[in-house]
Amino acid sequence: MGRAPCCDKLSVKKGPWSPEEDRKLKEYIHKNGTGGNWIALPHKAGLKRCGKSCRLRWLNYLRPNIKHGDFSDDEDRIICNLFTTIGSRWSIIAAQLPGRTDNDIKNYWNTKLKKKLMHSLQPYTTHNHHSTTVPSAAAAVASPEAAPIMSLQHLSSHDYSHIYSSDGSYSSNNSMTSLLSAAAGSLGLLLNGEQQATTCLDSGGGHGIYLQEPYATTISSNVHGHGLSAETFIFGGFQSQEDHHHHKVLLLSGSGAANNQLDEQYNFAASCCYDDEKAPPLLSLTGGADGAGGTTSSFFYDSTYNEHTATATTTRAGAQ
DNA sequence: AAGTTACACAACCGCGGACCT
DNA sequence: CAGGTCCGCGGTTGTGTAACT
Numbered sequence: 001m002g003r004a005p006c007c008d009k010l011s012v013k014k015g016p017w018s019p020e021e022d023r024k025l026k027e028y029i030h031k032n033g034t035g036g037n038w039i040a041l042p043h044k045a046g047l048k049r050c051g052k053s054c055r056l057r058w059l060n061y062l063r064p065n066i067k068h069g070d071f072s073d074d075e076d077r078i079i080c081n082l083f084t085t086i087g088s089r090w091s092i093i094a095a096q097l098p099g100r101t102d103n104d105i106k107n108y109w110n111t112k113l114k115k116k117l118m119h120s121l122q123p124y125t126t127h128n129h130h131s132t133t134v135p136s137a138a139a140a141v142a143s144p145e146a147a148p149i150m151s152l153q154h155l156s157s158h159d160y161s162h163i164y165s166s167d168g169s170y171s172s173n174n175s176m177t178s179l180l181s182a183a184a185g186s187l188g189l190l191l192n193g194e195q196q197a198t199t200c201l202d203s204g205g206g207h208g209i210y211l212q213e214p215y216a217t218t219i220s221s222n223v224h225g226h227g228l229s230a231e232t233f234i235f236g237g238f239q240s241q242e243d244h245h246h247h248k249v250l251l252l253s254g255s256g257a258a259n260n261q262l263d264e265q266y267n268f269a270a271s272c273c274y275d276d277e278k279a280p281p282l283l284s285l286t287g288g289a290d291g292a293g294g295t296t297s298s299f300f301y302d303s304t305y306n307e308h309t310a311t312a313t314t315t316r317a318g319a320q
Numbered sequence: 321a322a323g324t325t326a327c328a329c330a331a332c333c334g335c336g337g338a339c340c341t
Numbered sequence: 342c343a344g345g346t347c348c349g350c351g352g353t354t355g356t357g358t359a360a361c362t
Contacts, residue, residue, distance in 0.1 A: 038348075039346085053331075055348080056330090057331085091351085108329095
């Protein structure tokens with residue numbers, strides 16, 4: 001048989017913790033430790049709380065050396081880098097930031113950092129050089145003919161990539177997609193309904209995103225053919241201008257493993273765009289992928305990238 | 321001043337893997 | 342090995358408060 005039930009859900013208190021409850025919990029843990037059993041702890045400590053609730057309160061708030069308050073620029077950078085590398089693995093990210101909890105970082109990302117990142121990618125129209133609203137990728141797809149080409153302010157107008165949705169129905173409400181949409185909008189990407197099959201890695205017949213040659217290097221993949229979702233990942237390419245001073249990295253990112261018929265396995269880091277003459281890279285990009293079912297890809301990038309050392313290849317046996 | 325909306329943060333919920341009996 | 346609970350995680354919701362109308 002197993003263990004005793006966690007707690008009597010009807011008799012436990014919920015909601016915000018009172019100072020008195022905090023005091024009891026702190027006192028108990030200081031004297032006895034957690035004892036490796038959160039379920040039994042509240043009863044022993046004289047608290048009418050679920051063990052899970054006690055654990056959360058302790059780990060996220062009462063534990064010593066917890067850091068509250070503003071995040072530093074360094075912390076921002078670490079969070080951005082790790083998020084784009086491993087996704088929303090908050091506990092792993094928190095492990096890299098002493099004093100910060102996963103919950104803290106998660107909240108910070110959702111409420112501030114994501115917006116901050118978006119704001120740093122403010123677009124403008126390159127056709128007439130006046131400010132305009134950022135069109136989401138989804139909106140651009142819905143009305144491709146009306147979608148203005150967007151670009152970063154410091155990128156010249158010829159420095160475009162075009163991004164395509166295979167069926168023109170690129171849309172999703174998941175947050176990664178929203179981020180990517182906004183990023184696409186600010187990176188000179190134009191979505192429309194055409195398909196660029198030659199560089200397609202789409203294994204599921206769904207809404208792959210394709211970078212138009214000659215700039216295309218890497219492609220998105222829709223593993224299960226259900227549009228963008230948590231199981232879907234996108235990765236993007238990069239390009240540079242001839243003068244070696246302006247490097248643009250397209251933010252199209254994600255990570256994941258696909259157990260589809262092609263047995264593709266990917267583990268990607270992400271990227272962002274930057275102009276190394278104006279600012280250091282916001283995010284870096286590393287990664288690679290391998291596929292046992294006929295797909296091979298390699299993809300790497302680092303902050304010392306230049307057009308001679310960086311490569312990105314995407315090949316798919318029998319798919320061309 | 322009152323009502324409404326937006327935001328930040330704390331806490332809860334449900335799931336999956338680890339573990340116990 | 343099976344059946345059950347525990348633990349930790351990530352997503353979501355709830356709550357308090359500031360800003361706005």
